[in-house]
Amino acid sequence: MGNGLLPLSKILILSLFSGFLGLDATAALQVMVCRPLVVGGAVGWALGDPALGLAIGSLVEMLWIGGVPVGALVPPDGTQAATVAAAVAIVLGHSSHFAGADDAAAALGVIAALAVGVLGARAEIFQRRLTGLLVRRAERAVEEGSLRDLRGVIFGALGLAWLRGFAVCAICLAAGLPMLGLLLAALPAEAIRALHLSFWLIWLLGLAMVADHFWERRALKQAGLALLVLVLLGTVMEAKQAVLLGLAVLGAYLGGLWRWMRARRGEGS
Amino acid sequence: MILSRLVRVRVALRLLLMQAAWNFERLQNLGWAWCMQPGLKELYPDPQERAKALRRHLELFNTHPYMAGYVAGAALKAEAEVAAGRAEASRVSALKSGLAPALAAMGDSFFWATLRPSAGMLAVAWLWLAPHPWHLASPLVFLLAYNLPSLWLRLRSVEHGWSQGEQVAMHIVRLRLPAVAEGLRIAALILAGGLAGSLARIVHPATGEAVPLLDNFAFLGAGLGMLLMLRLALRPAAIMLFIVVGTLVLAVSFPH
Numbered sequence: 001m002g003n004g005l006l007p008l009s010k011i012l013i014l015s016l017f018s019g020f021l022g023l024d025a026t027a028a029l030q031v032m033v034c035r036p037l038v039v040g041g042a043v044g045w046a047l048g049d050p051a052l053g054l055a056i057g058s059l060v061e062m063l064w065i066g067g068v069p070v071g072a073l074v075p076p077d078g079t080q081a082a083t084v085a086a087a088v089a090i091v092l093g094h095s096s097h098f099a100g101a102d103d104a105a106a107a108l109g110v111i112a113a114l115a116v117g118v119l120g121a122r123a124e125i126f127q128r129r130l131t132g133l134l135v136r137r138a139e140r141a142v143e144e145g146s147l148r149d150l151r152g153v154i155f156g157a158l159g160l161a162w163l164r165g166f167a168v169c170a171i172c173l174a175a176g177l178p179m180l181g182l183l184l185a186a187l188p189a190e191a192i193r194a195l196h197l198s199f200w201l202i203w204l205l206g207l208a209m210v211a212d213h214f215w216e217r218r219a220l221k222q223a224g225l226a227l228l229v230l231v232l233l234g235t236v237m238e239a240k241q242a243v244l245l246g247l248a249v250l251g252a253y254l255g256g257l258w259r260w261m262r263a264r265r266g267e268g269s
Numbered sequence: 270m271i272l273s274r275l276v277r278v279r280v281a282l283r284l285l286l287m288q289a290a291w292n293f294e295r296l297q298n299l300g301w302a303w304c305m306q307p308g309l310k311e312l313y314p315d316p317q318e319r320a321k322a323l324r325r326h327l328e329l330f331n332t333h334p335y336m337a338g339y340v341a342g343a344a345l346k347a348e349a350e351v352a353a354g355r356a357e358a359s360r361v362s363a364l365k366s367g368l369a370p371a372l373a374a375m376g377d378s379f380f381w382a383t384l385r386p387s388a389g390m391l392a393v394a395w396l397w398l399a400p401h402p403w404h405l406a407s408p409l410v411f412l413l414a415y416n417l418p419s420l421w422l423r424l425r426s427v428e429h430g431w432s433q434g435e436q437v438a439m440h441i442v443r444l445r446l447p448a449v450a451e452g453l454r455i456a457a458l459i460l461a462g463g464l465a466g467s468l469a470r471i472v473h474p475a476t477g478e479a480v481p482l483l484d485n486f487a488f489l490g491a492g493l494g495m496l497l498m499l500r501l502a503l504r505p506a507a508i509m510l511f512i513v514v515g516t517l518v519l520a521v522s523f524p525h
Contacts (some may be wrong), residue, residue, distance in 0.1 A: 027289045030334055032385065032415050036391055038408040054407055058393045063505065065389060068381040071331065071373075072293060111513070114506055132292035135299045139327055142302075145320050150290075150303040159291040190524065194516035201491060201512045207465045208389055208495035209505060211381075214458040 005091050014046060014083060015170035021081040022165030026069055027125075027158055036060035036082030043086040052093065053086040056106060060085050060113055062206030065213045068167050074128070077120020080165060084172045085113035088180055098184055104195035108180050110202055116176070120168045129162040131157045272345055272431070280305040281427040283391045284337050296331040304337075308345045312352040322348060327359055332369035333376025335423050336441075342430020343437045357407055364435060365500065371438070375446060380419060383450040388414035388455040394464050465492055 021042070024034035032038070037057045044053015060082045067075035087110030138153045148192035186193070287300040288499045303325045313319035332340055347364050350356035392411030396404050498508050 190520040194520040197516040204492040212499040
């Protein structure tokens with residue numbers, strides 16, 4: 001059973017798990033275990049390649065950086081998107097049918113993730129409407145003087161939210177994986193090369209999205225300087241970027257902390 | 270009237286599920302009312318009075334889930350005044366409608382738009398730059414960087430709201446969240462710039478091999494071009510389509 005690339009048991013386990021992690025996005029806890037970076041790592045671990053899962057998760061994390069659930073806005077579903085992207089990259093990338101096309105498979109996974117995210121958001125809007133029906137019934141009961149604990153509605157709504165995540169993930173994995181597999185098998189060599197290059201350009205798009213999200217006129221000089229210094233030092237001296245970058249970030253955080261403490265001292269005096 | 274600490278803790282724990290029954294008509298109303306139920310049960314022994322109070326909390330309600338504890342603590346304090354006959358019931362609704370939107374804006378801007386993306390960026394940098402196998406701890410770095418400050422605030426918020434009542438807004442102003450956010454935004458932007466710069470020398474996080482493709486300035490130029498397109502409000506999906514079509518044209522034009 002399954003779709004020839006991933007056994008049915010794994011599709012079900014991944015979907016069950018992804019549905020639970022998806023609850024964290026809005027419905028429960030919100031400790032951010034629903035974020036693509038965490039989900040990608042978990043899927044990678046489940047499918048035997050945590051490093052690739054994390055790489056895909058971190059890329060989807062950057063692409064999803066601006067998705068903010070403000071008010072009634074339902075952003076694209078990053079949890080199910082990351083699950084499908086990581087699963088596609090790992091399953092197709094490790095398949096002997098697609099030897100040498102691992103980056104192309106990863107690019108296909110990330111592109112497919114965009115569609116999964118939109119599908120997930122549509123499903124969430126539908127699920128919230130169903131939740132609204134449960135809520136209306138409980139409101140009527142309270143209007144009539146009922147004092148029962150509203151726990152039943154809360155857990156019923158949680159069940160609906162979990163079911164939504166599970167269904168989106170299971171459908172996308174069961175149907176999407178073989179379709180993408182067929183597509184990858186049918187692509188000519190030029191298209192595989194193009195996808196390979198696209199994968200790395202999408203990384204750059206992720207970084208550009210981060211810079212766009214944090215666009216702060218006052219920090220542009222520092223960010224540009226950090227970029228230039230690291231490129232020059234990396235190219236000329238082969239210096240350890242990790243150390244340099246760590247120092248730059250530490251300095252920026254300490255600067256922010258100092259500003260905050262100074263502002264609080266000013267408030268206290 | 271005094272509300273026991275145990276009840277306040279129960280309210281704080283229920284707030285972790287406040288958004289479970291989020292709906293388009295009255296947003297967080299039912300989850301909010303469920304969170305308030307333990308407090309109302311203790312404050313209103315008379316079932317009729319309690320039902321009236323519960324109806325008050327089923328009105329439309331929306332705030333940032335992490336800031337809801339402040340509103341809950343302050344609202345419970347106002348309910349205690351109402352239950353003791355020292356205030357009108359309308360005071361509770363007025364307090365909620367005054368605090369909730371302001372805290373929602375503050376929470377959205379600090380937690381969703383700043384702390385979470387900054388922690389994400391830190392974790393991405395960790396994944397790319399930390400030595401193997403420590404790079405695999407990247408999700409842990411993200412969860413710690415994000416949850417240490419946010420859980421600290423969430424778990425204390427009901428107590429702060431309860432102890433300070435309507436004055437809780439001053440306590441939140443004293444936290445100086447906008448100043449912290451500014452520092453975090455600057456740090457994250459530097460991190461993004463630095464990470465783009467170091468793409469030239471680092472290794473692929475999955476394979477551990479060098480990425481020669483990135484070893485040139487033209488690649489960084491492409492990144493700046495993408496940033497420009499984003500600043501011009503082009504949608505990321507459109508840029509991705511542009512990337513795929515562009516690379517396909519390149520691959521067909523230069524077969525080797």
